[in-house]
Amino acid sequence: MKVFWNSFITGPILGVFWALIVATAVAVLLSFVTGAAFRPGLTGCLILGALAGLAALEIRAGWMLVAGLSALAVALSYTGISPIHVSGDAGPGAHLMAGIGFALALGWPMSVILHGCPRGPLTRHEWEEAVIRFLTGFGYIFFTAAVAIPFYVMVMTSLKTQGELIANPLDFTIDLSRGWELFRSYEELFRNFNFGSYLWTSFYISILTVLITLAFSIPGAYAVARLRFKGQKALSRSILLIYMVPMIVLALPIYIAFSMTGLRNSIAGIVMIYPVTTIPVALYMLQGYFRGLPAEVEEAGLMDGLSRLQVIWKITLPLSLPALASVSLYVFMIAWNEFLLAFMLLDDPSKFTLTRGIASLNSSEIPRQHLMAGAVIATVPVMALFLGLEKFMTRGLTAGSVKG
Amino acid sequence: MGKIELKAVEKWYGEAQVIKGVDLTIDDSEFVIFVGPSGCGKSTLLRMIAGLEETSRGQVIIDGRDATAEPPSKRGLAMVFQSYALYPHMSVRDNMGFSLKTAGAPKAEQEEKVAEAARALRLEEYLDRRPKDLSGGQRQRVAIGRSIVRDPTAFLFDEPLSNLDASLRVEMRYEIAKLHQALNATMIYVTHDQVEAMTLADRIVVLSAGRIEQVGSPRELYEHPANLFVAQFIGSPKMNILPCTVAEDAFSLPGGGGGPATGAAGATQLGIRPEAIAIGATGGGHVDGTVDVTEYLGADAYLIVDCGASGKLTVRTDGETSLRPGDPIGLTFEDRKLHFFDADGIALR
């Protein structure tokens, strides 16, 4: 281990790894942006990465490093040892872009990574900090790409036509010049596929689910959290147990029961069954919150002449508004995203929820952009809620621990 | 009216007995303070009186009415909590008027009473603020205001000042004393701060492990502690306790000193408060020792004196003392202020 504690060894090693990472990232990015072919080159990355790792120790000014590397990278891109190979038919612009992009992504972070590393032997702290900065950089690139790409593909696909998609799967650009025409699949979804009605169904089912869930779980959670009675402990634990029964296992008898009672394929059935999947979660979240509320405030209410129920109504609930918001949002999200039950119980397009509607688009006969447009339509409202009310949502997620 | 009686009151949590049979009568307009070490059951007792905690056995009698089975809302008591327990979502005005509102009092009456309490507690400017926008002392006053408004049979306070900083505590202590003078209502007050207890109480109830050790006025407790526990619990710095033997109306200490001790036959321990010890030359007093540490406090200084077989004694002396650690001194005890305890720790006179 100790041999690595030397900036002349650590620098180039980190440099090479970083070069490989950014070469891949830049190549992928440029491929997607231009639709042309770029690919990372091993030899070029080895050379330039090691060089950058050494140079960063000497040249502390990031921009100089970048300038030097740019020149080299652009020059090399015409040779066989380029860090990013540019397909033959691309013009000099592509070479320039790849070279400078690569140099920027290599040089500047390297000077940050090796910041504070003296030349020669390193202390353990210095070495570890350099490695951590390297890992951090890698982490940001990795996670951002992993999360953003599928979502981008979703949006992008929904804005293209089948022909364009098949013609060049690498082309991630969106042709803005098509204007409103871009949203053709959305328009068709709403016009021909009833998505307006699905959206509405999903919306009111989710809202109803939230209301019913709250109506059931608030009293229950309060009782479990606050009131002392025999069996309270056992109850508060079994909430978690309910939470562990897989939906598919419940879905089977529910399906049977609904089939036999005629509730299958009806909105009423869905509205009856959704809250049951969310009540345990809500119960669990709310009881945690209620437990955390200061008991003394409620006792003050009792001393002020309120009955228990009045205390819940006039003191506990107003104090729990943030938690109620979190729970509502979370339950809304679960109901909105629910797929399994809707898929199993609903057959009739006039009663479809959004997710069920999307599932019906998953036919190879229906162009893919429709499917993705459907996915976007389902995703946007939750995302908007999520981004707008992130604080509540995150709190909901954390408190609700976990429903998955 | 505000007479409260506890009759053989007990509290059990499952198998654990927390209050072990307490009998106590609190007279109308008396200011009674419960003190005791942490966990001795002060809060539990108070909450049993309030009805927030079930009484496992025994009776709570309020104004002659058996209230043991009544819920808190029916008992007509007011309580000020340690955390103040203000309703965070209401303004000061609504906090104070809440109990009247729930009781369905007419609007005008509510407003009048709130205004009156606010005036008494100098809260007029803050009536429209939320509790979170108030300082600790102001919140404390709101909590008190909330209970005043109801005209309760009695006030219950659970360590109301413990969340305040030292100087504010002194100030609020003064206010509560004034309030008691003004309202002349029954007050039961829990604290573990003995300065508070000593300065405020008409009577102090010293609790230990769910039992009453002694009930009496502050002066009684300080000057005539019933037992070793109370003797050491009341007073700061603590009373010094030395082993001693008593024979024929005279006590003698391990170091050889001694003196008269009428009526203390059977005593095995002697107690003397730090301020009742005079410093002299070695050999001249009851015990000799060397100064171990001097704690200068400005007005006073505490000497911790190592007296060999008699242990370490704390002596209070003038702040301007010139004694330094290592100085040998003799200590003389004020005869009148000696306390004798038998082997069970019971005071002997």
Next chain:
Amino acid sequence: MGKIELKAVEKWYGEAQVIKGVDLTIDDSEFVIFVGPSGCGKSTLLRMIAGLEETSRGQVIIDGRDATAEPPSKRGLAMVFQSYALYPHMSVRDNMGFSLKTAGAPKAEQEEKVAEAARALRLEEYLDRRPKDLSGGQRQRVAIGRSIVRDPTAFLFDEPLSNLDASLRVEMRYEIAKLHQALNATMIYVTHDQVEAMTLADRIVVLSAGRIEQVGSPRELYEHPANLFVAQFIGSPKMNILPCTVAEDAFSLPGGGGGPATGAAGATQLGIRPEAIAIGATGGGHVDGTVDVTEYLGADAYLIVDCGASGKLTVRTDGETSLRPGDPIGLTFEDRKLHFFDADGIALR
């Protein structure tokens, strides 16, 4: 060696200046205590010395070496945190040995040093427990043990006793005093409890709003406060402050009383500590007043005396006083103990 110098040290959080240019030299093996009201920057200053907080401007010099840019691990200081900051998942042994382990010291050395510190702090029995299984005082000792093990240049304490209850606090105070005597190391100690400051410190640094108000021994601070802030901050109960006028070496009070006041020309306020006031008949002293509240404390009693234009004065008297609220009395100030302050609050002698 453990000399620490602060040179024009400043701390800014964004636009807010929290430490406003502090110069201070702490000598080797000195016990220095920072006191000051909450939020005045005591902790910040200590953390800047430790290297946990960046120094925005100025220099921190440790043993003559400019340490301003060094990370905490290089400064060779040890710190005891208010929360103790013990590693909850490690045994006491591992907690104490952690710094040696990270430094890669040989196993035998680690064990030896830990054993030594444990012996000194009477922690031997607890070496295999987790912190959560220890009492407050024991945790405190582990935290101290952890710092001793490292043989640091200096010890930094941030309110180490504030989480303990009153009697334990007294005990640990005594232990820390002993420890300083034994190790004879430089110690910097932050507290807001002035009893701690007075009893432990070689020198007290009084801070207010990021500035040093006064540096001196406890006695200096008590007897010769440099300004009104220090005068009122040190001492409990607080020093009484009365308006006065001084003309030709004599002061006079609103009520008419007065006396000699050499070198106090220009003074507008007069300070007198509660214990420096003698009680007599009305008309006989500097001011007259009526007793407002008596606070009986056992050994002493505090009288709060309403003196009309001179305000309310606190007077310390014997616990056996027979004065009751409403009694009119005259108060005489001990000449030698008068403090005069000018309009800016600066002490005048």
Next chain:
Amino acid sequence: QDTIRFWTTEEQPERLALQEAMAAEFTEASGISVEVIPVTESDLGTRATAAFAAGDLPDVIYHPLQYALPWAEAGILDIDAATDVIEELGAETFAPGALNMASTEDGFASVPVDGWTQMIVYRADLFEENGLEPPTTYANVLAAIEALHNPPEMFGFVAATKVDENFMSQVLEHVFLANGVSPVGPDGVQPLDEAATTEVLEFYAAIVEASPDGELFWQQSRELYFAGRAAMIIWSPFILDELAGLRDSAPPTITDDPTSGELASRTGIVTNFAGPSNPDGAAWADIRYFGITADANTDAAMAFVEYSMAEGYTQTLAIAPEGKFPIRRGTADNPTAFTDAWAQLDVGVDRRAPLGDLYAQEMIDEIVGGLDVAQRWGVAEGQLALASRIVNSQVINRLVREYMDGVRDAAATVALMNEELARIE
């Protein structure tokens, strides 16, 4: 006013629109409104059973042959109603083969509507270049693969490997039939002939070998063929319009112009396919039916089916004439009324043209002619219901797939197939 629900497997938006239009006309004529509900073909079996269990079957289901008899048996279909409709329309106006396939001892399970024959679609231009015979036999196919397979630019074949797709069942049945292998005999399940089945398996392994990896079904076949990256595929005639560049959502991408008929002109087709043990070969056809369900509002449903098979029949066929050859040839008055009308219909979606404009007449004759001679397992033996259950169970698909994946050898596969098939009966 009556409302009936109509499940259709024709769920392409354009075809759906046409069906809705027809339904609207029916409503106008009869006052009965029709809710047209698209159902993905691969879900059809499950959903019908589920709906039956729940008692909310639609009134009419447009379904492929393989469900006709099993559903009749299971009580999903109302045989009497279908029989009445056929009687009403005149049994003699229907193509007798198609009618036979749906007949039970109590009547007809459902009403045959249209049908098509499966084709081997191949790149005639490449075959010609390389001097290859059209792929009418196993041997010819293998020879062509030998010559043309050159991945990833060109795959020799695109076989079906996605077990749960009907497509795989269809292709496999065609290949089995080509070599004369059938799992059913006159008395029920008959053991597969090991030698002939081994030939089939080996042939199928060879074409899978020449296919891209992974789960393939009709979609990949078409995409690859359209991209010019497949030499042969098996497909239904529904491909004919998009092959000629008439449908934007499935464009030929071999040239830059997705609307060109270029690829169509380079394509040849074969319907009758032969294996070494069955030199005569066989064609495979699928027939679609209107089933009237047990839960139906029978009269309204019958009215709808009758309308669709009479006044609305041309429209029914016009949904996709290239894949919907008329089963009802005409009326009692004009026995060829519908076949004639069909020949005039335009194919295509975004652009339209009659088939005759797009393909050579002999090619069209080959396609249409196949329907009369086409076979299915169990038809000749009167065991169609059993054969359908075998197909629906997907046992053969699964085991063939496992053979491809190298789970067991040919002999073991045949043995296991026999074992599992026996269990189905």
Next chain:
Amino acid sequence: MTTAIPPKGTGPLARREARLAWGLLFPTLASVMLVVILPLLAIFWISFKPVDLADLRAAAPMVREDLRDADEAAPYIRYRIRNSSQTDPISDIVLSDTIPEGVELLEVPEGCVLEAQALTCRFDLLDPGGRLTLELPVAVPGDIEAAEIAIETDQPAISGAAENVLTSGEFTLENFAELFDAREFWTVIGATLFYTVFGTFGALIVGLFAALLLNKEFRGQGVLRGLYLFPYVAPVIAVAFSWIILFDPFSGSVNALLIQMGVTDDAINFFGERPLALVMVTVFEIWRYFPLSFLFILARMQSIDTDMYEAADVDGASPFQKFRYLSLPMLMGILSVLFLLRFIWTFNKFDDIFLLTGGNAGTRTLTVNVYEQAFALSNIGAGAAVAVVILICLLCFSWFFFRFMSKEEGL
């Protein structure tokens, strides 16, 4: 004075509180009972029953009525009655119909009675799949067309008694026998374990890494945190299809990219090939659920007392040492809780795999198998048997869970 025996029973205040508590809990308990406990019991019941999807519909007699030979001399009304079920007999069949005015029944067959215009016929038994045709000659003095319409629009009523498998006393072990015999059963178990173990660990480790990345204050931290939560928040159906399209072997970007970068020559069928498909669904699971671990770990990290790290700073610990000796042990609690929870939930996961591969290409887990058996193969009994296996596994997990959970974290 005091008795050392705790008082028996509860006091009036406690009783009042308990009453209120049960009152508040009742609706919740009742609904949970109805929709969780009952179905679970039902699952056990069904798993011992030979039930197909179609069997859910009890056998019922069906009837069609028409007027035959209307234009001939001897018209007759025909009732065609059949048993809808191929397996169950129907007994006590009662057919009742009203003969329209103007139609005259010439002959009332055996078992039927005619009162005024109301015809009632009774039959004892209809065999499985059995049929019965009644032909009643009529005389129609008036307009025969109108009579035909009248007869055929007025539907006869029919009823019968049949046994339903679900409630009958018929039990079988067949479902379980088949389940354990089935060749793929152990493949299914294997896939389930692989998916569960790697999915859980993967999500935890990736989540830990993400949490470490974001466990510091910087601008844009909130945005990144939001972004990293997207996979979890978005509807599963949307993201699953995005992945399918992204990884499509023929027109997916990933394949195009890999081919272009020269990593592979042939398109890779990510979701269609063994064993890659299983790896891919596991990766999807990790991708989708790392945000959850990330959120929890981050919350825990932020609640760790910073004093401890400062103490470590003063003690001279390096960053990795701090992670190894402080963070990791401190996170162990939440990590093990998360592990257990995630393990169970991953085990229970259905939609993801169902949407991505439908359980093909070696990705069929137990939960997918429930669906497959019960719905795709319509064998409800077999599905229930799989469900029972799942429940037994879950019981074991839950036992573990409570053993460890009660010590850790106190969730």
